[in-house]
Amino acid sequence: MLTVRKTHDPGSCSKSNHGELILVKDRENRDKVLVCTEDNEDYRWKTADNSKPPGEYFNPGYDCLDILNKNTKAKDGYYWINFNEGQPKKMGVGKYILIGHMNDTVIWDVPSSSETVEPFGYPQWSSELGDISVIDFRIQVASNDDFENPAVHWAYRFKNKRLLKNLMIVDQGGCPYNFPGVGGISYVKDLMTEEIVSRDFSCSIFGAYSHPIAKIGWVRYFNPVSANDDNAQSVLKLI
Numbered sequence: 001m002l003t004v005r006k007t008h009d010p011g012s013c014s015k016s017n018h019g020e021l022i023l024v025k026d027r028e029n030r031d032k033v034l035v036c037t038e039d040n041e042d043y044r045w046k047t048a049d050n051s052k053p054p055g056e057y058f059n060p061g062y063d064c065l066d067i068l069n070k071n072t073k074a075k076d077g078y079y080w081i082n083f084n085e086g087q088p089k090k091m092g093v094g095k096y097i098l099i100g101h102m103n104d105t106v107i108w109d110v111p112s113s114s115e116t117v118e119p120f121g122y123p124q125w126s127s128e129l130g131d132i133s134v135i136d137f138r139i140q141v142a143s144n145d146d147f148e149n150p151a152v153h154w155a156y157r158f159k160n161k162r163l164l165k166n167l168m169i170v171d172q173g174g175c176p177y178n179f180p181g182v183g184g185i186s187y188v189k190d191l192m193t194e195e196i197v198s199r200d201f202s203c204s205i206f207g208a209y210s211h212p213i214a215k216i217g218w219v220r221y222f223n224p225v226s227a228n229d230d231n232a233q234s235v236l237k238l239i
Helices: 064-070 217-222 230-237
Strands: 002-004 021-025 031-039 042-047 077-081 089-093 124-126 133-142 150-163 181-183 185-190 195-198 203-205
Touching: 064 077
Parallel strands: 002 021
Antiparallel strands: 021 031, 031 042, 077 089, 133 150, 150 185, 181 203, 185 195
16 A cells, blocks of 8 residues: 655654555655665665665755765755754755855845745745854855856855854954954865965954944844844844
8 A cells, every 4th residue: 555645754664664655755846655664673764666865855965965975976956954963954955055045235134944945046044054063155146046157156164163153253263353254264265266266364244243232233143042043044144
């Protein structure tokens, strides 16, 4: 008997439902038949041909690199990842994870949400990854929505890993006490030429913020908040 589900989640695979067949949606929203299999009392969902393609809901990747290591022919697209914790998250994956998209110079009204950020979708920032450690950060700017001819395509390598919600820093990493920005940079690389253009970059300053006592302006972005707090979502807005 084949159980049909209209979601990506097949549910649990255990001794109680060993051998169950279930129809779910794969990462490209196509029908996929899964089988609850057992190997030395390890119960896992596999496809009908006994494979476990990385980046599916039932077999999420740790991150982009993990998916590429497991499938060297993987192409840019939407994959499920979970950083080895919690529920899988559907993300736009290439060499980097897409965390934000906007089509205007005004960032204040761009919403944050748990929805998947699409490169050609409506402007938004992901609120799902604030507690994830990052070492590289990339910015791409273009005058057209298709990004065929980007004007800027920079990659920043941090000196040390940091939580994404702490992307912007103040009074450290080359950033002054009253001007928050993206600092602590090891080097900046131009991805259009693949050349390192600076090893002396100090801080990408975003403007002055108020005195901490006032609790207004940029100061609110530097509280140690969780990824689900509004402040953490605002941090992602500044990327």
